[in-house]
Amino acid sequence: xxxxxxxxxxxxxxxxxxxxxxxxxxxxxxxxxxxxxxxxxxxxxxxxxxxxxxxxxxxxxxxxxxxxxxxxxxxxxxxxxxxxxxxxxxxxxxxxxxxxxxxxxxxxxxxxxxxxxxxxxxxxxxxxxxxxxxxxxxxxxxxxxxxxxxxxxxxxxxxxxxxxxxxxxxxxxxxxxxxxxxxxxxxxxxxxxxxxxxxxxxxxxxxxxxxxxxxxxxxxxxxxxxxxxxxxxxxxxxxxxxxxxxxxxxxxxxxxxxxxxxxxxxxxxxxxxxxxxxxxxxxxxxxxxxxxxxxxxxxxxxxxxxxxxxxxxxxxxxx
Numbered sequence: 001x002x003x004x005x006x007x008x009x010x011x012x013x014x015x016x017x018x019x020x021x022x023x024x025x026x027x028x029x030x031x032x033x034x035x036x037x038x039x040x041x042x043x044x045x046x047x048x049x050x051x052x053x054x055x056x057x058x059x060x061x062x063x064x065x066x067x068x069x070x071x072x073x074x075x076x077x078x079x080x081x082x083x084x085x086x087x088x089x090x091x092x093x094x095x096x097x098x099x100x101x102x103x104x105x106x107x108x109x110x111x112x113x114x115x116x117x118x119x120x121x122x123x124x125x126x127x128x129x130x131x132x133x134x135x136x137x138x139x140x141x142x143x144x145x146x147x148x149x150x151x152x153x154x155x156x157x158x159x160x161x162x163x164x165x166x167x168x169x170x171x172x173x174x175x176x177x178x179x180x181x182x183x184x185x186x187x188x189x190x191x192x193x194x195x196x197x198x199x200x201x202x203x204x205x206x207x208x209x210x211x212x213x214x215x216x217x218x219x220x221x222x223x224x225x226x227x228x229x230x231x232x233x234x235x236x237x238x239x240x241x242x243x244x245x246x247x248x249x250x251x252x253x254x255x256x257x258x259x260x261x262x263x264x265x266x267x268x269x270x271x272x273x274x275x276x277x278x279x280x281x282x283x284x285x286x287x288x289x290x291x292x293x294x295x296x297x298x299x300x301x302x303x304x305x306x307x308x309x310x311x312x313x314x315x316x317x318x319x
Contacts, residue, residue: 002269002296006276015281016212017244019254026249030151031193033063034159039166043072048097052076053104055097058111060163062156069121070160073100074109074169082174083164084314085190085197086112087157087183090136090206090222093120106315109170113160115153115182126152131233135225137207141243142233150207150250154189161194172196176314177261181222181274181300182206184265185252188282191263192255200259201310203266204274204300209281210247216275222300256286263290264313266306268298291319 041060048055058072071094094112114120130142139149175196179187184205191200213223
């Protein structure tokens, strides 16, 4: 019943924002900035006692000369292998190496990027004026659309894609991506920037429909930084339109129409961190084959059976 009510209410919802007229130009220029950096990277073997996988620290220099650190785990005794990009949640990091082994044991490589300035080792070198306290959603917002924190993160993703595509042991026609919350948003950005991605596995994505998210009990959500910024930096909301216009450039609902991969989404209808309405704004804009799994009693949390389904799909089962 709740699934049907959600579809009835938001099943055709396209989001509250408007794609900027120069969105495509903005991101072509952003990608050109990355391409000028090249695909140099460093691999350092990690002493990890696995009989099935080799673990490496993969590092490269991103925009603003930031050091970006990734985990790269690949199966032993395979000359070529398919690869999964993994992206982590807000504030967190790429997690433990052992978590990657179930996929590595089945012949998949894994590359997991630490988002700059969060819980991992990647550097945040962004120079910005104005308020920098509270979170990354508002970081750089007073510097305009060119200085948005997440612009740099999306550029890191594009650079990582280019690096992976330069690796001779990766099957470039067999690339996948997965992520949860912030990681779900970054997984969708990755799929939009890389036509070679075959399947994307996403749970309750962040970074979407900022205007509506601000109106949906914002202080109890992942978008609370918006209320904080207005409270202390713009209490009369004199810059409200400017702020939300700038955020349109990193809103994932404007990226997802470019996705060619099959997309599997998981949504908890009790999610108060990333409201289902903001997730529908993304899902409804995906044009490629897609499927949405509903969890009526679940919120922003572990969704049972989802990972087993992902595993079955990666192993070739049709769901």
